[in-house]
Amino acid sequence: MDGEELTEQETALYDRQIRVWGADAQRRLSKSHILIYGMTGTVAEFCKNIVLAGVGSVTLVDERVVAEESLSANFLILPVPDENLYQGKTLAEFRVALGETISSEGAAGDILTFGVEFFEKFDAVILSCCSLRKKKWINQKCRKLSKRVAFYTVECRGSCGEIFVDLQDYKFSKLKKLEETIECRIEYPSLEEAISVPWRALPRSVSKLYFAMRVIEHFEYVEGRDPGETIIDDLPGILELRKELCETNSLDESQIPDALLERLVRDVAEYPPVCAIVGGILGQEVIKAISGNGVPLKNFFFFDAMDGKGLIEDISVPSSPS
């Protein structure tokens, strides 16, 4: 944190991970600033991971008040009698207790009112428990900044989880054996672009979870629901919407099974093992993007505890005919 070199304390503390990604990457991490919107169980896992990784600072925005349900999957929030405690503040205890090497703050207020100068401070922005409208708005904001900001959304419902990654035009070096480096580049679509890719243009093997999440997302958008407010009673409405969307997109309805949609709408509460897994993958991705080490995933990650698969889907329009 002082100057360019890692301190002796940092070198001792981070020894085991420096052996994974090197001292340069560790230095870059120590200078990074992360913005997180929405304190969920998965986000708590993610916070823990990046704090341990040694990031420079974490800013948490969540205007909601700590509620009973939020305690079940979130180990950073200790049972306290103060009902008015902003979720954002609870991170501070963890940070200070861990090693005092990282600062954190909670920011109250509606994130949509924050200006460019607010977002420009950050190297990575992570949104959770966030409506589609807000996600798109913030994504666009990030893409207009003069410096590149890594953008992520994460959502976990019951036994499933989804991560979206937008690193815009990402350039990095890959170290081959024998000290050779090659320059690589990955172009990411914006959130809007990605979810606008016509379904019929996607390979048949694309995860059903992708489509199912889009249906629910669309439903919440159209019905003006807050994220996580969709319940089992909404299922008929959702199935109806699925029918419409599939017709519009020339997609067979069987690609988005009833059982899957039902699962996603019935079990909205987060499931701690899934939080750990998805929070872990997200942590790894953010660390990769900030440190410049490793190949980041493009551009969706899905996990479903039912089949146990954690897979990557590339939802983008190919830039040139192959």
Add this chain to the structure above:
Amino acid sequence: MASEEQLSAIKRAKVLMVGAGGIGCELLKTLALSGFQDIHIIDMDTIEVSNLNRQFLFRQYHVGQSKAKVARDAVLRFKPNISITPYHANVKESRFNVDFFKEFDVVLNGLDNLDARRHVNRLCLAADVPLVESGTTGFLGQVTVHLKGKTECYECQPKPAPKTYPVCTITSTPSKFVHCIVWAKDLLFAKLFGDKNQENDLNVRSSDTANPSEHSEDVFECRKDEDIEQYGRRVYDHVFGHNIEVALSNEETWKNRNKPRPIYSKDILHVKMTKENGDTEKDCATGDVSAMSSLSLKNPQDVWSLAENSRVFLEALRLFFSKRGKEIGNLTFDKDNQLAVEFVTAAANIRASSFGIPLHSLFEAKGIAGNIVHAVATTNAIIAGLIVIEAIKVLKKDNNSYRMTYCLEHPSRKLLLMPVEPYEPNKSCYVCSETPLSLEVNTRHSKLRDFVEKIVKGKLGMNFPVIMQGASILYEVGEDLEDDMVAIYAANLEKALSELPSPVTSGTVLTVEDLQQEFSCSVNIKHREEFDEEKEPDGMVLSGWVEAPADKDNNKPNGNGESTSNALPSEEIQEDEKDVEIQETSEGTENVTGKKRKLSEVDESRNQKKPEKLDVDDEDDELVISDDWESLTKKKRV
């Protein structure tokens, strides 16, 4: 997510965790959040600073305290009303016997060594308790499920043994930096600072058997009229100069190899070493004594020049004698001993320089010498989540849903988390299938002691063995043995096999048991006169015992890092719409144990073939960030 029935199964469950480290902390947290209410956790370690980057239940002020206890306290803070019972103990202790294990509905391992894993595996088999195993190294990890009689046990598949190197490579013909480290650590350091009575190959020359180096014993003793500086240079010149010259005199060795060059201190360090502006009196506490400080070498990531290494060598040696003199004669290398690490780094680098091998930084050398496993929090978190998912399946007795899951660094066919169905038990597994083993041995020359140490304890992993021939007990360990029995067993150890009260000769069948592990197997003895000294240095060959093929002869157990992550499935794993279909790769290791079938093949007839099991043995001391999956996996195949 959880149905009522699932929630109550979780609530009622009694779970044993073995290990409260990297995986353990994440696992305890996730179990608690998932609704488990009765958790027991065993860990013998105390907390160290290097744990704090991932074992997030621990803080700086916990360093030195019991991991199991601190983990428990930390979790109770956010889940106050559950029961967590910590044991600051070694899982191999006799109180953790089969009856203890039988109390649990499932056992979850978060261990970092093969020995303990094998031990727990056997206890779980004996107690018939399901075991969920796991391991991580860097970005790689896996979770496997083991149910007696239904799936493979942990030992059905060969596990890579710790890497060892032939004696001559270490003493005479090193070609890699790790060889130099082993020389510096196990030979030179041991010779100078360790037990003088220990056998040491430092002055062994591969073809020089006719010259018992009597006089060289004195070389390493400080002479009365010598000061430390002179002594240091003398040792330096002997091992880096004189010994190399002697080695060079044997033309044969160097016919097809690059010759080393002798190095003498006077050529590298022109002036008598004066104290540089470092802080030699930094701290009298032994922990803070450092040659680097003394020489103002600040950065452990720097690669020192030959001159700098030489200075560190001499300064470290001087500091050992002047500040830690009392410990000399008793020291073993410890990666947390800064001075020892400095000395070994310097010595290895000078030797490397001599042999034209690239030099390494202290940071890198420490990792190799200390068998440090690189680790990050995220992989452990992911693995912990996967463990809990499997544990819940086990509690629900959801037989068809168990999966072995592999966490990959680079996606294979889009998959970062790859589930694979478990296999049925290996019918030739000597641990779970009671297959007899065979031992070729010279029954007239080999003693019972050799059999006990090298085979029973060494290869078979038994801690408290009982060895019987028919009804007669040839040897056993135990607390309540009568004195005369103890004497008889002690005498038996020193006898040749054929001379034992119940003679062991060709055709004899020995029964070997570990009562604590409740594990028993039979060994058929075959007499053989001759054994190849190089290839069969133990003078015994055990077969029917599934061993990972090592790529060097195992002459001396100079182990290098034990990877906690092992066995990956073939990269050919393809995905069709619904099922995970596995194809055999075109090349690969022979499956020694015959055709394995997956659980689903046993139940229904599905068309599946066995995948390759690849060893991922993360020993590279260079940081390789490669997405070249093909070459990376092919490289690891034997």
